[in-house]
Amino acid sequence: MYTFSKSLKNTALVLMILGFAGIVYGFLSTPNTIEEVEKIVAESHHGGHKVEATAHNTHEAEAKHEVAETPVTEKIVEPKTDSISNSEKDTSKVASAPVVEEKIESSHNEKAVEVTAVDAEKEHKEHVEHVFHQLQNKPWAALYVACIFFMLVSLGALAFYAIQQVAQAGWSPVLFRVMQGITAYLPVGSILFLVILIVTGTHVFHSNNLFVWMKEGVTEVGNANYDKLIAGKSGYLNVTFWLIRAIVFLAGWNLYRYLSRKNCLAQDESNDNTFYKKNFKMSAAFLVFFIVTESIMSWDWLMSFDPHWFSTLFGWYVFASFFVSGITTISMVTLYLKSKGYLENVNSSHIHDLSKFMFGISVFWTYLWFSQFMLIWYANIPEEVTYFKFRIEYYNLPFFGAVVMNFIFPILVLINTDFKRIAPIIVGAGVVILCGHYIDFFNMVMPATVGDQWFIGASEIGSVLFFLGLFIYVVFSALTKVPLTPKRNPFIEESKHFHY
16 A cells, blocks of 8 residues: 655645745735736836837827927918909918918817827727736636646546556556546546636636636627627537536546546456446446547637637647646656555556657647647638737747647657656656646637736746645545555456566
């Protein structure tokens, strides 16, 4: 039986405490008034909006200067005499005409300056209000990214476990308890994530405006927030149906997780393979349910941040991201337990196979990343390419950094067969892969919620630390509940003597 070491438990608790403090600080430091944002915009080191405002002021000053310097002809005083001829009167009218025209032109210039000043002020107010909403979204978005990432890591491990059951794989049964331990986080992560979804959908906190399609009046014709495209999707994108789908998905995943673990433990005490066969059939049904719900989940919880944009590859892309993260976590937890003297039946061949999956799914993720990016960029359709254009322009480092961490680094490190068996190399590669896929989720959420106001601060660091600590605490607590090696799995002996 595994014993949760005091040092690891304390580490998890410290991470949760520090993380919670960072989350609270992130919310408390968020601007609460437009006036605070006015100061932030004015003091912004970018200078972009300040330059824009300065340009408007300069334009206004130049216009006033032009009006002041407009030459005005002196008024012609007609002599008081009755002997003036008709021709002289006509000449007088012609001479006074430029005076009238110049006065009219001066009046137009003054009105133009006034209109320009009003437009500039209106634009500035709209910009400040937009930045205000983005900064208020920032701590919520950071919390959302960390929460969904760690929950999906456990879901990725659950999907991998189900695949092993259906494939009747002979190499992996000695790792089943590790997989089940990681999936123990799924119920906890699901509850926390559902709370965030409910809070977001019901607008309990007015500072939470993560999803544009939830904005008030967005589907009402004539409303200032009306969006024709979003209104056309309102039959699917509405809060009630959205939350119902979330409950069904989370409940289905957790139900399979609970029943499959129950059957697996019952198989250890059984005299036949009845429970193993039940798990086989249940896993096959789950994988059908999973592949459908996973795609819809990716549309609901990630792609709908940008409701004007869609990609037919997005479901597969998200799946590849959290699937490889789940496999990587299985490998890292296994190596940790091995280093502490547990899992005596796990050998270098098991580690090698896990590393092959880490390598292979990283390549698969890259294929999907490039296919999605290349096709949209090459077609250059405005409503499609804007998704990547904004990320390249404002999220250049995390956008391309994710490719380096999730593809180039694993390729260089794990392509060597010998490296797939060396624990320090695998752990190093695993840390980079997990960080890279967290950044991948960061890139999916942040641009649509905080725009160009992003930076790595207390909210982001605190959220990651809190959920990491919670993940470690839940997973390793679950591993203490049952023996780390199944007893009566039909393939357990083959797995114990697996060599590659």
